[in-house]
Amino acid sequence: MPKDLYTVLGVERSASKDDIKRAYRKLSKEHHPDRHKGDKGAEQRFKEVNEAYEVLSDEKKRAMYDRFGSTGGPAGAGGAGGGAGPFGGFNFSGFNPEDLGGFGDIFETFFGAGGRRSKREQRGRDLQVEIEVQFVDVVEGADRSMALERQRVCEKCGGTGAKEGTKQVSCRECGGTGEITRTTQSFFGAFRQASVCEACGGSGKTHEYACHICGGDGRVRSRDTVTAHIPAGIHDGQTLRLRGEGEAGVRGAKVGDLYVTVRVRPDTAFERDGDDVRSSVSISVADALLGIEISIKTVHGSATLKVPAGTQPGQIFRLKGKGMPLLNSSRTGDHYVTVNVDVPTKLSRAEQKLLEEWRKMRE
Template identity: 55%
Template sequence: MAKDYYQILGIQRGASPEEIKKAYRNMSKELHPDKHKGDKAAEQKFKEVNEAYEILSNPQKKQMFDQFGEAGTNGNAGPGAGGGGFGGFDFNGFSGGSADFSDIFEGFFGGASSGSARARQDEKGRDLEVNISIDFMESVTGARRTLQIRKQKECEVCKGSGTEPGTHTKTCPECSGTGQVTRTAQSFFGLIQQRVLCPRCNGSGKVPEKPCHKCNGEGRYSANVEVDVNIPAGIADGQTLRMRGEGDAGRQGAAAGDLYVHIHVRPDKRFDREGDDIRSINDISVLDALLGTELEVETVQGTSKVKIPEGTQPGQVFRLKDKGMPQLNGSRHGDHYVTVNVKVPTKLSRHERKLLEEWRKL
């Protein structure tokens, strides 16, 4: 399907960079995966919006798109194809589209069925996604999980090469060892002949003489695999960890895909999280509000004592510095804010009533 990036962002052709930015900001906020958990349509839309912004916010790419229109981008510019710029873990993993210049260019040569792009994608292992639910307190301390997943695993017999150990490779019959094949495609400029990577040997010009017996020459096979996931302290509900290379193994030693681990944090009725800060509500008696007291407050880091001064008002908030959530990837902590709720007794004993009556007369 051809895409109109302007339409995706709901703006007119010729929109200014500020207008593009504004439209993107509004839409990505509205469609953010945190707000639409499990909604595949919204997730897809979110990726499209990111992809559109990636094109339209880049003057070069925008010019390509403006010049050649939707057909120019009809192709493999799909999200999740690359990503880039991640290191190890990535939080809020949906960084959006990854269309690059070459993706757009490949659009000219037959779009989605584009041979070179298809071959390249098939070689690389797919990205996989899993969901993990953790308790609130596990988001404070961090957690470990061992996942059982079914995936394409690198073949240990041939180490992913696809060649039976002890045997050699031979010249690829498909490309006669050149690593390239010629393809003819319809484009704007008429029929075009293009040299593309040989899909059989992936450009190496060689294929196994004898394919590996374990994986039939694929270099990978489907298996149940255990993956250890380290969930860092401070993680928030809706965040995603990206584990590089833990997706499907690539074909014949090509790059593996990544594993995206979506984290769901079960709420805790004692605590409300706001960024790295925690909020809670504690009851105190009228007398404690009047005379002051020392209050024991449960924080995510254990119990803390808070001095409640005399004359504390209902709803008054006290800050416990550094008693909040650990910062993700940091050594600091947020704060804990406790709101005091002054409980007014609904029943008084005769003696209490008498004392209070006397006080009123003062």
């Protein structure tokens, strides 16, 4: 078994950086090959001291060493290299922890983060599309169809990938586990890393004879139509999730989902403001002064607005409940009408005369 690095340097596990440096200086002098010419034992000790110092003087390496034990890593394969050092001859020079694919992977491999240890199937891909709907579609909700080309479950074999009348068998590549375990040499010694078996897509199953329609994959490329229901009140940029409308997984693995992002085309007459709708209308000066009843176009059809006498230019009126429906609710927003007043740029002689008289009256 490889020796404990702290024991090699003769320091406590809690030793400070300086303690380690001091112990190293002392021991490397003591065991220096120049002082013990031809002494194989001294040469070996000198090597060990240097290797121990290389790990313990580096904060990162020391932390990893502390974490994974003193005997060369959890895989217990540290000594495999023939006792050349605590790590079985593994060479630390130029060692970079990132080379191992980051600490996350290593820790997950060792400690089996959550459910990662369970059989991992290659679930079908999720798909993403964007569709454009008209402003009015959002008022009542609408169904929208789209053509999609995607991998779907092969109907001939029902997704198993097996030829009709032949059975599914355990995957030979992974022995039915759905995982391929690789042993990698690393800083700690050897460790095992599991990945999804590509031969069976993680299902652990394969077939004696492949289905001739899908070639054994359990999926076929198909172009078909998917209908998405656009709910009333949806906002521009919101995304719907259609479960199971994505791509089929390999050999009966779970089907992915389809994400539909809805773009609502702006309307020329209406402006959406949250769940409210805004529009504007123009009336004459006389109508503003005397008041008038006008018909307003709303998303629910026309409504009557009573514009009172003395309405100011730009005044806003509310038509309650005439706005957009609230998503997943029976309530609706309001419609706000901005009333503009048209000031004529030209007057006839008769109008001018009349207005001059009116001006005198107001003085």
